Amino acid sequence: MEDKTLSQLLSLLSIRHLIEAVVVVALAALFIRGVRFALDHLAKRYPRARLQLAQSYPAIRLLVWTTTIVFIVLVTVRPPDSVIFAMLGSLGLAVGLAAQDGIRNLIAGVVMIFNPPFRTGDMIQFGGHYGEVVRLDLSATWLRTFDDNTVMIPNAEFLKGAVANSNSGELDEMVVIPIDLPWPYPVADARAIAADAARASPYCYLKKPVAVVLSQHHDHGQFVVRLTIKAYVVDVRLERIMASDITERTLEALAALQTPDQAVQVPSTVQ
Amino acid sequence: MTRVDRRKATASEFRRLFLRLTGRLKRSADRGEGGDADLRLDFADVNAARIGASPPSEALTRSPLPAGDPRFIPREDIRAAIEHSHAAWREGRPTLIALTGPSGCGLTSILNQTPSWLPADTLVARIDLSKRPDTSADALALAAGAFEAPPPFDTVDSAANQINALAPRVILIDNGHLLYSRLMGGSEGGRALHGLMIATQGKHLWLLACETQAWRRQCDTAGAHRYFDITIEADYFSRVELASLLSTRTPDGSPSFDDAAIDALHRVSRGHPGLALFIAACIRRADTPTLPAPFDESPLWALERTELLTLAEISAHGMLSANELQSIFRRDPTSTSILLHHLRQSGLIVGSTGNQLQPLLAPMINAHLVRANYLY
Known part of the structure; x- marks a missing residue:
């Protein structure tokens, strides 16, 4: 029985079928490349929709490759039912061996397409890396950090650990900027200055609220008041620029607030 | 001819074909130039020389209308x-x-x-x-x-x-x-x-x-x-209001606009009354076609992030001085001055003390800034 199925399978692998399959695969690859080009072009023309456009690419690619494989098997090769069942059995075996890393990553990639913890364009924190998801392949995800490093993370890893997603498909995201001040300090004025500095930054997204909260802790033998500025940035890619801009404005204004007899050093910690 | 030249020539042919099919290309003889000419209006032309040099006549004035002026289109x-x-x-x-x-x-x-x-x-x-x-x-x-x-x-x-x-x-x-x-x-x-x-x-x-x-x-x-x-x-003019505006402002004896011209004018001006009057004055010139051509928006696509943010803040404030821009963007006077001169030369802003968007181009600039997520 197995010999018969194998001989049937081999008889189907004619030169003609192979050429047709190669042509179909090449056309599919070309089509995917075209889709990628079109989506990139559209994203440049309509930056506001860039995340949605980028997010549609993995699903389109999966659909195209699935269609291609089904087309090659059912239309080009057209194997008898026994061979199809035998192939499905083999596929089942492969899935059964999914403990193997490659297949595990592929399956994780498919799971992430249907139940995504993040999408292309999101800012995520995972395994000590923080950056923008720039590419979502079936087996791996690529992040670009603010240091302009590209980090590749196997997809299976995401199903094991917790992922922090900063913007969840939105272009804006909350940026948290802590600034430490020595105690005593006129905190009411400092809070007003910090909020004003956040709203004055041209990178701040004003449709969402700006908040400043205070907390106190003990550090290096002295009490420290921490101003935590929470503001939304208009585009996730400007996150660090906004944090730096708001910090600079706040520190300058706080320095101007101090009278000579109050002159104190204003240490700051920006995360 | 090198391979690069051949490729450029093919691209140029395609571009010319596209412009001709979309009605943006005029025969070279109309302009007395050697090659085909792209008829799209340049932003810089609104400010300066080629088209907008002479002030509009009283009938086509783009200034706000005083109380009781018969040229006011009822809203x-x-x-x-x-x-x-x-x-x-x-x-x-x-x-x-x-x-x-x-x-x-x-x-x-x-x-x-x-x-x-x-x-x-x-x-x-x-x-x-x-x-x-x-x-x-x-x-x-x-x-x-x-x-x-x-x-x-x-x-x-x-x-x-x-x-x-x-x-x-x-x-x-x-x-x-x-x-x-x-x-x-x-x-x-x-x-x-x-x-x-x-x-x-x-x-x-x-x-x-x-x-x-x-x-x-x-x-x-x-x-x-x-x-x-x-x-x-309030919004820009509807097609009916624009037709009413043109009939109110058309000087006696001038040819009136037909439906196709009004449709095209409304599409190109987006209903902006001042821009419609400006284009109406342009197309009355002998060497321009009957139907208005759209603007060439390529200067907007060439802008980089700082320039787009600057335009967005100018738009949101209505008008900003150089000092105010320096404060908002924390830039030094020289780089602010260079940036403003560049935007001014591109025809995107006007004014020397208070910088504001070129009033006639504001609909296009704002639409671009919203599309690019700099205005919301």
């Missing part, structure tokens, strides 16, 4: 809303009205006509903002001028008490976009005037005319929409 829905709000206020309902609209849609002209829509016994005062009131004192001085109140106002509360003792009147505020400021500490003046309006709305009717982008910012940062219970939204 019946806006008039009805103002009359209704005024009637409600006279019956004792505290009322603040915001009249918002995109830059160049005719807010000042509407404000100019408003007194004639109100009963004859209505007292009307007007505040024309020409500069941004940075402090409470600036804002209170403006209010004092409008009410012709001799003693200077000290605080918002004392000003409200004094103003509430005066006879009821309608106060029209033009250029309300100047009440918004992104500068650190710069919102004090706007907040003071908002406070005065809120405190006196039971006695006086305030009507604030403000460009859409600045109004959105005032809503986002000061919650203005919570205090202004009536918001009247």
Whole structure:
């Protein structure tokens, strides 16, 4: 029985079928490349929709490759039912061996397409890396950090650990900027200055609220008041620029607030 | 011919074919030039030389129209809303009205006509903002001028008490976009005037005319929409209003526009009356085609992030000086000056002391900034 199925399978692998399959695969690859080009072009023309456009690419690619494989098997090769069942059995075996890393990553990639913890364009924190998801392949995800490093993370890893997603498909995201001040300090004025500095930054997204909260802790033998500025940035890619801009404005204004007899050093910690 | 040249030639042929199919290409003989010419209008042409050099005739003037001017195109829905709000206020309902609209849609002209829509016994005062009131004192001085109140106002509360003792009147505020400021500490003046309006709305009717982008910012940062219970939204002209505008402004003896020309004019100008009049003046020239050509928007696509952010802030503020831009973007004077000169030479902004978007191009610039996520 197995010999018969194998001989049937081999008889189907004619030169003609192979050429047709190669042509179909090449056309599919070309089509995917075209889709990628079109989506990139559209994203440049309509930056506001860039995340949605980028997010549609993995699903389109999966659909195209699935269609291609089904087309090659059912239309080009057209194997008898026994061979199809035998192939499905083999596929089942492969899935059964999914403990193997490659297949595990592929399956994780498919799971992430249907139940995504993040999408292309999101800012995520995972395994000590923080950056923008720039590419979502079936087996791996690529992040670009603010240091302009590209980090590749196997997809299976995401199903094991917790992922922090900063913007969840939105272009804006909350940026948290802590600034430490020595105690005593006129905190009411400092809070007003910090909020004003956040709203004055041209990178701040004003449709969402700006908040400043205070907390106190003990550090290096002295009490420290921490101003935590929470503001939304208009585009996730400007996150660090906004944090730096708001910090600079706040520190300058706080320095101007101090009278000579109050002159104190204003240490700051920006995360 | 090298391979690169061949490729460029093919691309040029495709481009020419596309322009011809979309009606943007004129035969070279029409212009007396060697090759085919792209007829799309350049942004820089609006400012300078080639097309817009001569000032428009009185009939085609793009200035705001004074009260009772027969060239004013009736905006019946806006008039009805103002009359209704005024009637409600006279019956004792505290009322603040915001009249918002995109830059160049005719807010000042509407404000100019408003007194004639109100009963004859209505007292009307007007505040024309020409500069941004940075402090409470600036804002209170403006209010004092409008009410012709001799003693200077000290605080918002004392000003409200004094103003509430005066006879009821309608106060029209033009250029309300100047009440918004992104500068650190710069919102004090706007907040003071908002406070005065809120405190006196039971006695006086305030009507604030403000460009859409600045109004959105005032809503986002000061919650203005919570205090202004009536918001009247004006827009650019509909096709019917544009046809009416052209027939009103067409000088005697000039050829009138047919339906196709009006359709094209409305599409290209997006209903902006000033831009429509400008293009109408252009296409009357002998060497331009009957149908208006669209603008070449490539200068907008060539802008980089800082320039786009600068345009967005200028749009949201209505007008910004170089010093204000330096403060907002924390740039040195030289780089600010270079940036502004570049934007000015590209035809995107005008003004030497107060920089503002080129009024005729504002619809295109704003649409681009919204698309690129710099305005919201």
